[in-house]
Amino acid sequence: MAERLAVVLLLFALAAGIQRGELRRMSARDKFGLAALMVPMAYLIVIFVLQADWPNWPDLLRLVFGPPSERIVGMLKGAV
Amino acid sequence: MNKETISAGQLAALIISTVVGSGIVYIPNPLTAIARQHAWMSMIAAYLFGWAVLCCLVYMHRHMRGEASFFSHIRKMVGRPLAAAAALILICLLLFAVPAIVAGIANFFTSVMMKETPAYVFSSTSLIVCALTVRAGLEVMARMFVLLAGIMLAVSLAVLLLATPGYHLEYLLPLAPQSVKPLLHAFLVAAGFPFGEVLLFCVLLPYVNAAKPGSLVRKLFGSFAIAGAMMTVSVLCTILAFGPAAGSFQYSLYRLASEIQIAEIIQRIESVIGITMILGSYMKATVYLYILNILVAECLGLSDKRLSVFPLMLICIFLSLTMFDNPADFYTQVYVIWPFMVVAVGCSLILALTLATWVKYRNAEKEGGA
Numbered sequence: 001m002a003e004r005l006a007v008v009l010l011l012f013a014l015a016a017g018i019q020r021g022e023l024r025r026m027s028a029r030d031k032f033g034l035a036a037l038m039v040p041m042a043y044l045i046v047i048f049v050l051q052a053d054w055p056n057w058p059d060l061l062r063l064v065f066g067p068p069s070e071r072i073v074g075m076l077k078g079a080v
Numbered sequence: 081m082n083k084e085t086i087s088a089g090q091l092a093a094l095i096i097s098t099v100v101g102s103g104i105v106y107i108p109n110p111l112t113a114i115a116r117q118h119a120w121m122s123m124i125a126a127y128l129f130g131w132a133v134l135c136c137l138v139y140m141h142r143h144m145r146g147e148a149s150f151f152s153h154i155r156k157m158v159g160r161p162l163a164a165a166a167a168l169i170l171i172c173l174l175l176f177a178v179p180a181i182v183a184g185i186a187n188f189f190t191s192v193m194m195k196e197t198p199a200y201v202f203s204s205t206s207l208i209v210c211a212l213t214v215r216a217g218l219e220v221m222a223r224m225f226v227l228l229a230g231i232m233l234a235v236s237l238a239v240l241l242l243a244t245p246g247y248h249l250e251y252l253l254p255l256a257p258q259s260v261k262p263l264l265h266a267f268l269v270a271a272g273f274p275f276g277e278v279l280l281f282c283v284l285l286p287y288v289n290a291a292k293p294g295s296l297v298r299k300l301f302g303s304f305a306i307a308g309a310m311m312t313v314s315v316l317c318t319i320l321a322f323g324p325a326a327g328s329f330q331y332s333l334y335r336l337a338s339e340i341q342i343a344e345i346i347q348r349i350e351s352v353i354g355i356t357m358i359l360g361s362y363m364k365a366t367v368y369l370y371i372l373n374i375l376v377a378e379c380l381g382l383s384d385k386r387l388s389v390f391p392l393m394l395i396c397i398f399l400s401l402t403m404f405d406n407p408a409d410f411y412t413q414v415y416v417i418w419p420f421m422v423v424a425v426g427c428s429l430i431l432a433l434t435l436a437t438w439v440k441y442r443n444a445e446k447e448g449g450a
Contacts, residue, residue, distance in 0.1 A: 033387070
């Protein structure tokens with residue numbers, strides 16, 4: 001876990017270091033936009049660091065598109 | 081800040097890099113596993129499907145001139161709420177595509193070359209390079225990819241040609257398939273990945289500076305034909321080299337390169353094709369990350385598009401590290417769910433937007449005439 005946490009910190013330090021100037025000049029709307037992106041990112045970081053088996057983005061896609069796509073593939077394979 | 085523009089030729093190079101990009105690595109294996117020696121027929125049919133999608137894009141581009149972005153064009157066509165929904169669908173597609181491409185790079189390294197190295201090393205470094213390229217801008221990216229796409233095509237073609245002594249024409253027989261179902265299944269896979277993915281280029285069309293519209297159409301279809309030919313030839317060569325076993329080699333082009341041995345001078349050139357594969361995936365991930373960034377920055381109303389590049393890079397890195405549980409999961413998501421998403425959702429969206437554009441301009445012309 002410490003190793004994965006170090007990876008996260010390293011990546012954040014890199015991103016913040018390169019964007020340092022831009023982050024200082026951000027307007028209120030920009031800050032709101034970036035905060036909106038931080039929410040899913042924080043969730044993914046927790047999943048990555050803890051190796052948690054929590055619902056993820058592909059699980060949602062699988063929930064929505066999984067049944068129809070598998071039905072079509074099943075039909076084409078001759079199983080349905 | 082001035083809007084970046086690229087030439088029609090540069091857009092053509094971007095199309096070749098994305099269609100051939102990671103497809104040349106991943107497509108021959110599932111297609112030959114599904115349709116065996118007839119996979120090349122499905123490939124041609126899928127190319128024609130992609131061609132139809134490209135026709136829709138070209139039609140929309142005619143009515144998009146002078147628009148600041150694709151988002152502003154569709155906002156005029158269908159209104160703000162529906163335009164936001166369309167952008168959201170494209171964002172959803174890209175939030176799967178970019179991490180999946182990067183996870184593919186990591187899978188390739190960890191399964192073939194560097195088995196003990198953690199996947200995050202490859203995912204992080206790949207996406208950092210992609211993000212830095214995106215931040216450099218579309219013009220820089222396009223200029224660089226013209227050269228890299230040329231190298232990728234030349235090396236891939238050289239490998240396919242050098243492997244000629246190992247080809248067996250009889251592996252293509254019988255030519256007529258016993259059932260059409262495997263062909264349709266392989267068609268669905270290839271129509272979604274990589275040919276249908278050309279729909280994502282709708283976002284880049286307003287950035288093309290084409291003085292002569294005919295030149296853009298010629299270059300777009302020309303590049304798409306080159307990409308289609310390259311993909312079909314690689315599938316065909318895989319079948320000719322491995323026959324019924326082609327479906328069991330995960331990275332068939334890499335495997336094909338390892339078989340090449342000419343007079344003890346040219347041998348073990350799979351590392352060269354390995355580099356080409358990484359190059360292709362890098363170009364594709366970069367173009368898609370650029371498109372994703374444009375859409376997200378516009379939806380959030382950011383003052384500077386570059387602000388969202390690194391947050392999106394971090395999201396994609398962590399998605400790529402958490403989205404696939406095992407190789408079977410990768411197969412299901414990339415070859416079953418993803419093609420369906422592209423064909424049923426993405427391409428239907430493009431068709432709907434093309435129809436909306438047609439109706440809008442038809443009515444405008446009628447009113448103008450009356």
